[in-house]
Amino acid sequence: MLSQFANGTEAASRVFTYEVQGLRQTEETDNQEYAFRRSGSVFINVPYARMNQEMQRILRLGGKIVSIKPYTGATASDEE
Template sequence: MLGRSALVSASSAPSENRVFVYEVEGLRQSDQTDNNRYPVRNSGTIAIQVPYSRMNEEMRRITRLGGRIVAIHPQSEYTASQESSEG
C-alpha cells in the first residue's frame, strides 16, 4: 500500500461510504433482469442505489440491459427530495 499508513483502514476513505441513486428509464423485464433484487416496470423510472465503488460497473450494466440513466443523485439528496414531495 504505497502512500497509505498501515494504521488507516481501507473503509475510512470518504468515497467508501458514499451511495448514489440512479434514476433509470427504459429497462425491460427479461431473463437478465429477472435476477435483480427489484422488479422492473415498463413505465416511468426506477431508482437504483449504487455504492461509489460500483458506479462505472452499474452504468455499463444498465446500458447493456437497454436502460437509460436520466439522473444521478447522492442518496442523502434523493432521500430528502422524496420526503419533501410526500409531505
C-alpha cells in the same frame, strides 16, 4: 483529507442514486429472483466504487440514466 480518499474510507461511504428510465424484462433479467416490468422511472442506490459497473449493467438492460444525485436518505416522494 487526501489520506481519507487514498485509503478509500471516504469513497466507500459515498452512495449515489441513479434515476433510470426504460428498463425492460430481458433474458438477463429473467435470471433474477424477481421480475420487473418496463416502467417510468426506477431509482437505484449505488456505492461509489460500483458506479461504472452499474452504468454498464443498466445500459445492457436497455435502460437510460436520466440523473445521478448523491444519496441523501430521502425517498423520491419526499423530494417532490
